[in-house]
Amino acid sequence: MNYESGGVGEAERYALPDMSEGGRRRRWLVYVIVAAAVVLVVGYLALGHSKPTDQPFGASDPSSQIPTVTVMQPGSNTIVRDISATGTIAARREMPVGVAGEGGRVTRVLVDAGTWVKAGQVLATVDRSVQSETAASLAAQVRVAEADAKLAQADLDRAKQLVSRGFISQADIDSKTATRDAAVARVNVAKASLAETQARNGRLDIRAPAAGLVLTRDVEPGQIVSAGSGVLFRVALGGQMEMQAKLAESDLTRLSVGVPATVTPVGTDEQFKGQIWQISSVIDPQTRQGIARIALSYAPALRPGGFATARIIAGSNQAPLLPESAVQSEGGQNYVYIVDKDDKVVRRNVTTGEVSDAGVAIAGGLDGSERVVVSAGAFLNPGDKVKPVLQKRAS
Known part of the structure; x- marks a missing residue:
């Protein structure tokens, strides 16, 4: 009996695993439970350092939905209320200079464009050879008339000395007085003729009407000029410049004389300070624009006829x-x-x-x-x- 019991216990001890269908299911169930436990442990470790919240799992933070x-x-x-404008540079007061006299052949041109001149300065001279001879002839006639007047005065003085002696009648005195007066009148006529000729000759010189800057020169020595020759020189009075800014009708109503402006000629970064000195009283019916004239001091970069832009300060507010x-x-x-x-x-x-x-x-x-x-x-x-x-x- 002992052998039997001992044998049975040993057999049960070394029995083969249960390979039945129920045994396999139990083993798979154990594997699934172990895998789930591993996943839960890993998840816990991964989230172990995150900040805990009071919200349930899957709920979003309402503050994260508020836009920033x-x-x-x-x-x-x-x-600053400013107005931009475009326009051209020009002389503020341009003086065209031509032939004031009878003209003739130009003998010398004494200035060129860019030259500063004084009032009355000679810009060019015209040949006056014939006019000079005429003036000399008239000067001689003045001297002849003066000699006749001097002689007539002497005759009158002598006649007055003889009146008291009875040698000269009062009628003779009156006649000699008339002769003397006629001689003096002839002197005055001769002098007037000479002065007229000299004035005409003086007008042969082409002169600057006022001090300023010569802008253009359109005459050369040897050229024949006359009153119909047109403009020979253009002079900017005092060298003063301006910008003729074209502005819309609505912008002109916002401006007044004295408003400051900054002008920038095209092709340069230089800016020039100025101010409006005249506003057009007429609007072009085609373009609905007017002209605001901005006064500028002379600068070499301000070339008449050049294009420029302007920034006009129309005012400011808070x-x-x-x-x-x-x-x-x-x-x-x-x-x-x-x-x-x-x-x-x-x-x-x-x-x-x-x-x-x-x-x-x-x-x-x-x-x-x-x-x-x-x-x-x-x-x-x-x-x-x-x-x-x-x-x-x-x-």
Whole structure:
């Protein structure tokens, strides 16, 4: 009996694994449970350093759904109202100079374009050989007339001495007096003729009517000139220049005499300060433009006939200034979005003013202390909750 029991126990001890269908299912179940436990442990270790939350698994943070927007407080800015214009450079007062006398052959030209001249300075001379001889002849006639007048005066003086002795009658005295007066008159006529000829000869010289800068010269030695020869020289009075700025009718109404302007000739970076000294009283019916004349001091870069641009300062005022992206428009009404104290979006209608590279001036609707949404206004609606981020103002 002992052998039997011992044999049975040993057989059970070394029995083969259960390969039945039920045994396989149990083993697979054990594998699945172990794999699930490993996944849970790995997940726990991976999330072990994350910040715990009070929200249930799978729930999202409501604050993460609030959009962030950039806002600015525009404050009050000095808005310069400027007008851009184009036009040409010209002499402020141009003096055309031609032949004032009878003309003739030009013998010398004494100045050229770019020369500064004084009032009355000779610019060119005309041949006067014939006129000089005429003047000499008249001068001789003056001397003859003066000699006759001197002789007539002497005869009259002698006759007066003989009247008291009875040798000369009063009638003779009257006759000699008349002779003397006629001789004196002939002297005056001769002198007047000489003076006229000398004046004519003086007009043969082409002279500057006033001090200034010679702009053009259209005459050469040997050229025959006359009163019909046209303009021989052009002189800018005092060298003063101007820009003739073409402006729209609406812009002209905003300007006045004395308004400052900055002129930049084409082809150079030089800028010249000036001011408006005359505004056109006539508007071109075709272009609806007028001329604003900007006075400028002489400079070599200011060449009459050249093209230039001008920036005219029409005035300034204080107003909030916003970027164009902040201003929305709907139905002809401009508006902006502002963020109130509860960080909610509020629509505010505004009136816009000057628009420039710096931004849009707000003429009404804002005092500058509001937090204005800079951009993304098209994606917002009044009442939306936002996270405002204040944009620093440029210094």
